[in-house]
Amino acid sequence: MSLDTVAEDIRDEARARAEEIRAEAEDRADEIVADAEAEAETIRSERSAEVEREIEQEREQSLSSAKLEAKQSRLEARRDLLEEVREDVEAAVAGLEGDKRETLTRELLDDAADEFDGGSVRVFGRAEDKELLESILADYDGFEYAGEYDCLGGVVVESDASRIRVNNTFDSVLDDVWEDNLRDVSERLFEEQ
Incomplete structure (x- = not known):
C-alpha cells in the first residue's frame, strides 16, 4: 500500500x-x-x-x-x-311638663325618701324644676330644696346624718332603662330583612 x-x-x-x-x-x-x-x-x-x-x-x-x-x-x-x-x-x-312631670318627680322623691331616717335632708334638682320641687317638698318634713343639679329632671337626695346620697334623676332611670333595653331597641331599629 x-x-x-x-x-x-x-x-x-x-x-x-x-x-x-x-x-x-x-x-x-x-x-x-x-x-x-x-x-x-x-x-x-x-x-x-x-x-x-x-x-x-x-x-x-x-x-x-x-x-x-x-x-x-x-x-x-x-x-x-x-x-x-x-x-x-x-x-x-x-320636655315632660305638668302633671306627668310632677307625678314622676314625686315617685322618684318617694323612692329616695325611703332611704332616710329623719334629720335634715337636702334635695337637688334641675334648675327649671325649682318651683315644682319646692311645692312637692312642702309635703315632706325635714326635706329642703338645696340647689341645682345638672340633669333632665328628678332628684338627688342626700343627708349628712346618714351619709347617703341617692341619685333618682330622670337621667339615672333612663340610663338603667336604656342599658336594660338597648338590645331590644337595636333589634327593632335594625331588623334584618
Missing part, C-alpha cells in the same frame, strides 16, 4: 470519527436544549401558578378588607342612629 492510500485511510477514518463526534455533539446539544426548554416550561408553569396564587390571595385579602370596612361602617351608622334615638328620648324626657 502506498503512503497516500494510508494517509487517505487515516483521513477518512478521522473524518468519520469527526463526523461521529459532531453527530454525538449535536445529539447532546439537542438533549441539552430540550432539557433547558422543558425546565423553562416547568419554571414558567410554576411561576404562573405562583402568580395565580398570589392574585387569588390578594383578591381574598381585598375582599376580606372590604367586608370588614363595610361591617365597621354599618356598625358606626347603627351607633350614630342609636345615639340620635337616645338624644331624642332625652329631649322628650326633659
Whole structure:
C-alpha cells in the first residue's frame, strides 16, 4: 500500500470519527436544549401558578378588607342612629311638663325618701324644676330644696346624718332603662330583612 492510500485511510477514518463526534455533539446539544426548554416550561408553569396564587390571595385579602370596612361602617351608622334615638328620648324626657312631670318627680322623691331616717335632708334638682320641687317638698318634713343639679329632671337626695346620697334623676332611670333595653331597641331599629 502506498503512503497516500494510508494517509487517505487515516483521513477518512478521522473524518468519520469527526463526523461521529459532531453527530454525538449535536445529539447532546439537542438533549441539552430540550432539557433547558422543558425546565423553562416547568419554571414558567410554576411561576404562573405562583402568580395565580398570589392574585387569588390578594383578591381574598381585598375582599376580606372590604367586608370588614363595610361591617365597621354599618356598625358606626347603627351607633350614630342609636345615639340620635337616645338624644331624642332625652329631649322628650326633659320636655315632660305638668302633671306627668310632677307625678314622676314625686315617685322618684318617694323612692329616695325611703332611704332616710329623719334629720335634715337636702334635695337637688334641675334648675327649671325649682318651683315644682319646692311645692312637692312642702309635703315632706325635714326635706329642703338645696340647689341645682345638672340633669333632665328628678332628684338627688342626700343627708349628712346618714351619709347617703341617692341619685333618682330622670337621667339615672333612663340610663338603667336604656342599658336594660338597648338590645331590644337595636333589634327593632335594625331588623334584618
